[in-house]
Amino acid sequence: MGVWMDISEVSKQTGIPSSALRYYEQKGLIASVREKGERRRYAATVLDQLALIALGQAAGLALDDIRSMLSPYGPPNIDRQLLAAKADEIDALIKHLKAMRNGLRHAAACPAPSHVECPSFQKLLKAAASGALEKRWGKTKLHAPRK
Amino acid sequence: MGVWMDISEVSKQTGIPSSALRYYEQKGLIASVREKGERRRYAATVLDQLALIALGQAAGLALDDIRSMLSPYGPPNIDRQLLAAKADEIDALIKHLKAMRNGLRHAAACPAPSHVECPSFQKLLKAAASGALEKRWGKTKLHAPRK
DNA sequence: CATTGACTTGAAGTTGACTTCAACTTCTAG
DNA sequence: CTAGAAGTTGAAGTCAACTTCAAGTCAATG
Secondary structure, three states, rough: OEEEEEEEHHHHHHHHHHHHHHHHHHHOOOOOEEEOOOOOOEHHHHHHHHHHHHHHHHHOOOOOHHOOOOHHHHHHHHHHHHHHHHHHHHHHHHHHHHHHHHHHHHHHOOOOOOOOHHHHHHHHHHHHOOOOOOOOOOOOOOOOOOO | OOEEEOOHHHHHOOOOOOOHHHHHHOOOOOOOOOOOOOOOOOEOHHHHHHHHHHHHHHHHHHHHHOOOOOOOOOOOOHHHHHHHHHHHHHHHHHHHHHHHHHHHHHHHOOOOOOOOOOHHHHHHHHHHHOOOOOOOOOOOOOOOOOO
């Protein structure tokens, strides 16, 4: 690994498929250099940037949001407010998830939630129904395939 | 509200748009009756079923998974194993989210994570990069619009 | 009886983050 | 020099859970 890495090297080191790398570049999140020929060459800093992208994604930010923190050349200018806000959101989410988890555990253990005889189950249903954690939080895929 | 409700009534009571109700029916999650005419009529039990759907969604289940717990006629047969597994997943997710939140808070407060000088930030990046919480957990939209 | 508003259908569109494809071009090893 | 691996492009496809649309049906009201 010299000063410049080619796309497959970056892909190998990060686990991010090259198609995604091109996509990120096209979206303006990362940059590449074409020294000679038409192939991309990446500076080592791209690894930090990709890590930051992963961080943002894990925090639930959209790529467009992340881009604004990622002045593709030079160091990132992190939007601390946004991060703090996201932290708060995550906090709230954690609360709801805890409730869900408790509810699920109860539902899994309670012998009689067949037609909603169990008051706890009722409560769970209500909690879930109250759009507390608005709409599906997505395909979490805790053990997802990144083929 | 008598024994049968029409689609707009159900929609009103649950907040679920009628288009979604038709979609659920098409997917085999709920059932309707056509007494006369070609309009749908829903039994009161559909409300419980919809609550269960909301619960499942909040727990991160796909509609296809939910359907299997939702024998559209008669009481639901809840898959306790699946629920328990989901609870475990959520637990793991909570752990990661806590790490993320701490990391984000730090990143938002730390004065110098410009080019990754801060070791804590480094750690955060690593944690995020390690596909711990595999791929975006989606558009959580903590305060989403259900227009 | 006619208008209006709610309902019906199947099909197509939406969103975000990618992936896949076809058709080339370019490196690299032999 | 030449094959074949790896890179390039723009465009199109994918996935889930819906929404939107067009065109037609039905029911209640004046």
